[in-house]
Amino acid sequence: ILSCLRTDETACTMEFRTIGINVQNGALQRFYTLRLEKGDTIFHLYDSILPGYYTVLDDGAMGWLKGKEENFKFEGWRNDSLVVEANYRIGADKCHIYKVSGPVNWP
Numbered sequence: 001i002l003s004c005l006r007t008d009e010t011a012c013t014m015e016f017r018t019i020g021i022n023v024q025n026g027a028l029q030r031f032y033t034l035r036l037e038k039g040d041t042i043f044h045l046y047d048s049i050l051p052g053y054y055t056v057l058d059d060g061a062m063g064w065l066k067g068k069e070e071n072f073k074f075e076g077w078r079n080d081s082l083v084v085e086a087n088y089r090i091g092a093d094k095c096h097i098y099k100v101s102g103p104v105n106w107p
Contacts, residue, residue, distance in 0.1 A: 012095035018058040022105045023084055028076040036071040057090050065092040
């Protein structure tokens with residue numbers, strides 16, 4: 001009977017979610033994500049999961065993003081030139097991050 005009164009029945013999966021961008025026309029030499037509300041720069045520990053795929057944000061952000069949404073900007077550089085500048089709105093629920101808006105591919 002008590003279980004019928006529960007209002008929070010969220011079951012989280014063990015998967016690790018990543019939001020990323022596929023960049024065309026060559027590899028990036030440097031990339032990072034700017035957390036616009038706080039002015040933070042997020043550097044990722046690995047180059048890419050797949051060729052041309054770069055992480056914008058992953059579930060590692062759950063500690064500070066949980067329960068809200070924020071604006072981010074992904075910047076990618078090639079030969080000292082900014083070649084990718086993509087804006088994102090990303091949030092997190094109780095389990096994982098999710099993308100509200102932002103491109104999947106560039107250009």
